[in-house]
Amino acid sequence: MAVSTFSSPTPVFGIAEPPASFSSTAIGWKQPLRFRRTKKPRVISCDYSCIEVRDVCYRPPGTQLNILNGVNFSLREKSFGLIFGKSGSGKTTLLQLLAGLNKPTSGSICIQGYGDDGQPKADPDLLPTEKVGIVFQFPERFFVADNVLDEITFGWPRQKGSLQLKEQLTSNLQRAFNWVGLDSIPLDKDPQLLSGGYKRRLALAIQLVQTPDLLILDEPLAGLDWKARADVAKLLKHLKKELTLLVVSHDLRYGNRVSSFSTQIAVQNFVI
Numbered sequence: 309m310a311v312s313t314f315s316s317p318t319p320v321f322g323i324a325e326p327p328a329s330f331s332s333t334a335i336g337w338k339q340p341l342r343f344r345r346t347k348k349p350r351v352i353s354c355d356y357s358c359i360e361v362r363d364v365c366y367r368p369p370g371t372q373l374n375i376l377n378g379v380n381f382s383l384r385e386k387s388f389g390l391i392f393g394k395s396g397s398g399k400t401t402l403l404q405l406l407a408g409l410n411k412p413t414s415g416s417i418c419i420q421g422y423g424d425d426g427q428p429k430a431d432p433d434l435l436p437t438e439k440v441g442i443v444f445q446f447p448e449r450f451f452v453a454d455n456v457l458d459e460i461t462f463g464w465p466r467q468k469g470s471l472q473l474k475e476q477l478t479s480n481l482q483r484a485f486n487w488v489g490l491d492s493i494p495l496d497k498d499p500q501l502l503s504g505g506y507k508r509r510l511a512l513a514i515q516l517v518q519t520p521d522l523l524i525l526d527e528p529l530a531g532l533d534w535k536a537r538a539d540v541a542k543l544l545k546h547l548k549k550e551l552t553l554l555v556v557s558h559d560l561r562y563g564n565r566v567s568s569f570s571t572q573i574a575v576q577n578f579v580i
């Protein structure tokens with residue numbers, strides 16, 4: 309498995325050496341690092357932070373074999389990263405660690421702040437798992453409600469005392485609907501009657517209400533037709549302006565085209 313990161317707002321296909329701070333270790337599958345940069349990074353003279361996975365190993369409890377061995381990568385805020393690797397190489401395991409569903413056996417997952425000189429500003433903080441959103445594969449299969457509003461508010465607190473939190477969530481909901489372009493959809497519509505692309509938008513909105521800093525998407529385009537793929541890819545490109553995106557794919561060809569994840573599909577949309 310390999311991890312690529314991109315910080316360019318407009319991806320253009322290209323290959324470059326990884327920055328010094330970036331390294332990757334093949335996991336299970338001995339694949340050398342593939343790093344594709346889209347453009348020369350802009351030199352931004354201000355502080356910034358990176359989500360950093362440092363020497364992470366994971367061995368499931370009760371087993372003798374590490375699924376992940378010394379994984380390292382750094383993903384700058386508001387950038388787009390891709391985890392790709394063969395089936396069984398450990399992608400899902402890694403995203404479960406990032407989302408806090410499991411803990412690394414060793415190593416750490418943290419946020420490191422840097423000054424404009426590129427030097428770490430202070431000790432890193434552990435990545436707060438409540439700031440990580442995750443959209444699993446085929447999220448629409450897990451829809452439980454019979455209307456859009458109930459679907460999106462399904463996990464909200466039900467207790468009386470949490471009015472302030474609900475107000476905050478409602479305001480976030482409005483923003484999330486605008487972000488993903490769901491504002492024209494009636495809230496009483498059955499989610500199962502939405503098109504494939506709109507179902508994915510709804511799954512994204514559910515996560516965006518919680519205002520994550522990092523949004524992980526497992527195969528976000530899987531099972532969609534070309535139009536819905538173009539639609540969702542365009543949306544992801546838009547979302548990258550607001551938060552950090554990490555996309556997981558088992559399709560190596562998809563990985564090879566990662567830098568055109570947004571642009572190729574946008575071109576396809578343009579041509580058609």
Ligand SMILES: Nc1ncnc2c1ncn2[C@@H]1O[C@H](COP(=O)(O)OP(=O)(O)OP(=O)(O)O)[C@@H](O)[C@H]1O
Pocket residue numbers: 368371375393394395396397398399400401402557558
């Ligand atoms: N709890 C566990 N105990 C033992 N082995 C496990 C456990 N969880 C996962 N594995 C094994 O670890 C390996 C990596 O699994 P993982 O699901 O992370 O791979 P993946 O890259 O996401 O695969 P895919 O692309 O097929 O979804 C697999 O061989 C899997 O069988």
